Amino acid sequence: MRVDAGLSKLLGLSRTAVAAIAEAGDVVIDGRPAGKSDRLVAGTLLEVTLPAPERPVEMIPVPVEGLRIIFEDDDIVVVDKPVGVAAHPSPGWTGPTVIGGLAAAGVRVSTSGAAERQGVVHRLDVGTTGVMVVAKSEYAYTVLKRAFKERTVDKIYHAVVQGLPDPSTGTIDAPIDRHPKHDYKFAVVASGKPSVTHYTVLEAFRAASLVEVKLETGRTHQIRVHFSALRHPCVGDLTYGADPVLAKRLGVTRQWLHARTLGFEHPADGRWVEFTSEYPEDLAVALEGLRAES
Numbered sequence: 001m002r003v004d005a006g007l008s009k010l011l012g013l014s015r016t017a018v019a020a021i022a023e024a025g026d027v028v029i030d031g032r033p034a035g036k037s038d039r040l041v042a043g044t045l046l047e048v049t050l051p052a053p054e055r056p057v058e059m060i061p062v063p064v065e066g067l068r069i070i071f072e073d074d075d076i077v078v079v080d081k082p083v084g085v086a087a088h089p090s091p092g093w094t095g096p097t098v099i100g101g102l103a104a105a106g107v108r109v110s111t112s113g114a115a116e117r118q119g120v121v122h123r124l125d126v127g128t129t130g131v132m133v134v135a136k137s138e139y140a141y142t143v144l145k146r147a148f149k150e151r152t153v154d155k156i157y158h159a160v161v162q163g164l165p166d167p168s169t170g171t172i173d174a175p176i177d178r179h180p181k182h183d184y185k186f187a188v189v190a191s192g193k194p195s196v197t198h199y200t201v202l203e204a205f206r207a208a209s210l211v212e213v214k215l216e217t218g219r220t221h222q223i224r225v226h227f228s229a230l231r232h233p234c235v236g237d238l239t240y241g242a243d244p245v246l247a248k249r250l251g252v253t254r255q256w257l258h259a260r261t262l263g264f265e266h267p268a269d270g271r272w273v274e275f276t277s278e279y280p281e282d283l284a285v286a287l288e289g290l291r292a293e294s
Contacts, residue, residue, distance in 0.1 A: 018227025064101030143267035154263035160256035
């Protein structure tokens with residue numbers, strides 16, 4: 001394999017990160033510096049010097065416009081996340097975050113997890129809106145983390161995808177990993193992690209369909225990648241091949257994807273709780289536009 005592809009798998013780093021290490025002369029094969037496109041050959045001695053760890057990202061309490069608390073008790077806080085908001089701070093992201101918004105609102109969350117993502121047990125993309133739960137107590141963090149890992153959480157999304165998926169009810173079972181050429185994207189890759197998406201078409205329009213999606217696994221960009229692989233990308237999702245003309249006509253500036261419902265056993269007593277988020281205005285307007293065209 002190439003150095004960038006092989007070390008990416010070995011070290012769990014992106015190919016971009018591995019390329020930077022190689023360019024710095026910190027990948028050595030049999031005593032000679034190796035470039036990112038050199039080949040890894042069996043029987044050779046490989047030495048890699050990793051860069052010093054980055055300083056942890058700070059969590060700064062900043063009010064987040066549109067971040068709404070749906071439910072809160074001593075163990076959990078459930079929020080309705082608006083578009084343009086990340087779940088937690090990360091390198092390179094300077095925009096608003098759910099954790100920063102909760103801190104600014106005076107909500108104390110669990111101290112479990114990395115400092116910048118305390119209380120976060122699952123994430124939504126910056127461009128995806130909807131319901132999200134954050135752990136407030138240490139016990140809730142442990143229980144919810146396990147529930148998401150063991151797939152006992154009901155995660156239901158609504159998406160508007162281009163065209164009409166056939167069959168109208170189905171399961172997409174296709175492994176996902178980083179895109180082999182573009183680090184910022186993911187793709188269906190034979191060697192990827194198992195990924196399963198169940199869907200049902202709720203409404204069909206001339207140019208697109210409203211689908212209800214239930215995730216069995218929770219890979220990054222899973223819904224976006226799976227429907228793109230079926231050639232039915234989410235409307236407005238230009239990263240994954242959506243039609244820019246249709247997106248412009250409907251006034252959509254991001255993927256039409258919304259975390260509609262989240263259900264799980266409450267960490268405190270095990271009772272089943274379920275929370276629902278209404279469509280935000282931009283998605284609702286686009287949906288009405290499709291209905292008017294059909």
